Structure formats: C-alpha cells, structure tokens
Amino acid sequence: MGDGAAEPVAPDGSTSGEIGEIAVLGRILPRLSAGEHALLGPGDDAALVAAADGRFVVTTDLLVHGPDFRLAWSTPFELGWKAAATNLTDVAAMGARPTALVVAIAAPPSTPVTTLEGIADGLREGLAELAPGAGVVGGDLSASSVLTIAVTAFGDLEGRAPVLRSGARVGDVIAHAGRRGAAARGLALLFAEATDAAGEPDAALAAALREREPDLVLAQLAPRPPVFAGIVAAEAGATSMLDVSDGLARDGRRIAEASGVAFDFDSAALGGDAAVAAGSAVERVRIALSGGEDHGMLATFPAGSDIPSPFEVIGRVVEGAGRMLLDGRDIAADGWDPYSGWDGRAG
Numbered sequence: 045m046g047d048g049a050a051e052p053v054a055p056d057g058s059t060s061g062e063i064g065e066i067a068v069l070g071r072i073l074p075r076l077s078a079g080e081h082a083l084l085g086p087g088d089d090a091a092l093v094a095a096a097d098g099r100f101v102v103t104t105d106l107l108v109h110g111p112d113f114r115l116a117w118s119t120p121f122e123l124g125w126k127a128a129a130t131n132l133t134d135v136a137a138m139g140a141r142p143t144a145l146v147v148a149i150a151a152p153p154s155t156p157v158t159t160l161e162g163i164a165d166g167l168r169e170g171l172a173e174l175a176p177g178a179g180v181v182g183g184d185l186s187a188s189s190v191l192t193i194a195v196t197a198f199g200d201l202e203g204r205a206p207v208l209r210s211g212a213r214v215g216d217v218i219a220h221a222g223r224r225g226a227a228a229r230g231l232a233l234l235f236a237e238a239t240d241a242a243g244e245p246d247a248a249l250a251a252a253l254r255e256r257e258p259d260l261v262l263a264q265l266a267p268r269p270p271v272f273a274g275i276v277a278a279e280a281g282a283t284s285m286l287d288v289s290d291g292l293a294r295d296g297r298r299i300a301e302a303s304g305v306a307f308d309f310d311s312a313a314l315g316g317d318a319a320v321a322a323g324s325a326v327e328r329v330r331i332a333l334s335g336g337e338d339h340g341m342l343a344t345f346p347a348g349s350d351i352p353s354p355f356e357v358i359g360r361v362v363e364g365a366g367r368m369l370l371d372g373r374d375i376a377a378d379g380w381d382p383y384s385g386w387d388g389r390a391g
Contacts, residue, residue: 051245061153075164079179081143087241100141101199124166131197133287136274140199142175150188212284212303219366221273222340225331230264273288306364351384
C-alpha cells in the first residue's frame with residue numbers, strides 16, 4: 045500500500061476490480077495513521093521507522109478467509125481489528141513496544157471497496173486502543189480468489205533484553221494476563237448457532253447470536269488482549285513469555301519444551317472465569333486449557349517476586365521437560381491447530 049497517490053473517491057458501490065489499485069489505495073491510505081514512530085510513512089518503496097534501541101522485533105501473521113475468518117460472521121472493521129491484535133501480541137510477548145505495521149491485502153476483484161475501507165478502519169482503531177503510538181507504515185494490495193490479510197509487525201525493546209520462551213526455570217510461578225477461553229467459547233457458539241442446515245456460516249443467524257451473546261462473539265471476532273502487559277511483564281523480570289493464540293496447554297508446552305521444564309497448572313485458578321459461560325468449573329478449566337485466540341500473555345516469574353497487574357498466578361514450573369500437568373497430573377497439550385482443527389468444531 046505504499047505507492048498510491050490519492051484519487052477521486054469512487055461511489056460506495058464500487059468494487060476493487062472496477063476502480064483499480066491506485067484508486068483503492070487512495071481511499072484506504074487516508075483512513076490509516078502512520079503512528080508516532082514513523083520517520084517516513086506510505087508513499088515510497090519502503091517506510092522508515094525509528095528504533096531508538098538500535099534493534100527491533102519483527103513478526104508476521106496471516107488471516108485467510110476460511111480457516112481464520114468467515115465474512116458471514118465478521119465485519120470488515122473486525123477483520124482489521126483482529127489483524128492488528130494478533131500481531132501486536134506477538135511483539136508484546138517479547139517484551140517490546142509495538143511501533144509499526146506493514147499490511148498486505150489480497151482480495152477478489154469483486155470485493156467492495158467499502159470492505160477494504162472497513163478493514164483499514166479496524167486496523168487504525170485497533171492500533172489506537174491496543175498500542176497507542178503505533179501505525180500502519182506501508183504494505184501491498186493484490187488480487188486473489190480468497191481474501192487474505194498479511195500483517196508484519198515491528199516493535200522496540202527500548203533497551204530491555206527480549207523475553208524468550210527458553211527462560212523458564214523450575215520454581216518459577218506461571219502467570220497469565222487476559223481472558224481464558226472466551227474466544228473459543230465464542231467460536232463454538234458461532235458454529236453451533238450461526239450456521240445453516242448445510243453447516244455453512246449464516247450472516248442472519250450470526251447477527252441474532254450477537255444480540256444474545258455479544259461478549260463471547262466479540263471475544264472471538266475482535267479480541268481485546270492486554271498488549272501493554274508484555275512490557276509490564278518484561279519490566280517486572282519475567283523469565284519467559286508468549287501470547288496465547290493456541291490455548292494455555294499447547295502454548296505452555298512451547299515454553300516448557302524450550303526451557304526443559306514442565307508446567308503444572310492450578311485448576312482452581314483456571315476455573316474461576318464464569319464469564320466464559322460454559323457451565324461447570326471443570327468445563328471452564330477445559331476450555332481455558334484448550335481454547336485458543338484469546339491472545340492473552342502467558343509468562344513465568346521467579347518465585348517470590350511481585351506479580352504485576354494484570355497478571356494472575358495460574359500454576360508453577362516443575363521438573364519434567366515438556367510435560368503439561370493439571371494439579372500434578374499429566375494432561376494432553378490440546379489446542380488450536382490450523383490444519384487439524386481449522387473449522388473450529390474441536391474447540
């Protein structure tokens with residue numbers, strides 16, 4: 045999206061194929077902010093972003109229609125918001141402050157330009173709320189048979205050492221910031237109550253579900269993770285950290301394997317989130333452990349240290365490379381897998 049000059053605004057009913065790349069960019073770019081870290085934003089072949097630390101953190105992620113979102117369920121604004129949120133948390137999980145995004149969109153030529161404008165609006169507002177000061181500094185626009193949003197995010201460590209997955213030590217406490225299981229519960233409701241007789245996503249049924257369960261539906265479609273918690277954890281001495289995109293058990297195992305330790309979760313701590321509205325505490329524990337896409341922060345801290353808000357202690361690090369336990373008993377590291385569970389029904 046970095047090469048377009050402003051063009052006259054086309055009628056709202058226009059598609060991207062009808063008005064062409066330059067005109068589409070002329071409508072999208074004014075809706076975005078380059079943020080306060082950009083020295084040179086969209087308009088040249090590349091952007092220039094300040095990195096006072098001398099280093100920068102970079103990550104990338106894809107949202108693809110089908111496995112990652114359904115247009116019958118998500119609004120364009122929500123797609124942009126989620127595209128921002130899922131990348132910002134990866135940066136924050138390293139202990140870095142998000143500074144900039146580069147966004148590439150591949151869309152069918154029949155895509156209404158208003159859809160792309162809505163995505164841009166969601167990106168802008170998601171950044172403003174979740175990572176104030178960060179902005180979109182460039183990207184690309186192309187045609188495809190499947191709507192795809194690719195985001196590359198950058199972050200500044202501000203002089204801090206990066207927080208790695210490999211730093212957890214036996215005796216550390218396990219802590220989490222953010223929601224646990226709400227997004228998975230929302231996705232399960234969408235598949236159960238917002239699909240037609242053939243199992244296809246249905247926009248009218250999704251709208252009715254939004255009226256009944258707005259909190260859980262939005263937890264899936266437009267999550268609001270505590271991005272700032274990554275910096276808080278780093279400054280408080282976190283020994284390891286990652287964002288929970290695939291569920292506590294599956295992502296916890298990633299830390300455990302990298303660190304050569306085991307995670308022992310506390311069921312009493314995990315089962316307290318009645319907001320997940322999934323029945324018994326046992327069921328809430330199951331969803332917290334296996335449900336993905338809340339994008340909270342999972343971190344370990346040295347025993348006896350002050351655990352910073354908004355983190356809550358949910359377990360401890362014990363001996364046993366790569367094992368996942370619940371109250372001292374082995375459990376499976378189940379969770380979100382885009383290949384084996386892409387339709388969400390397993391969650």
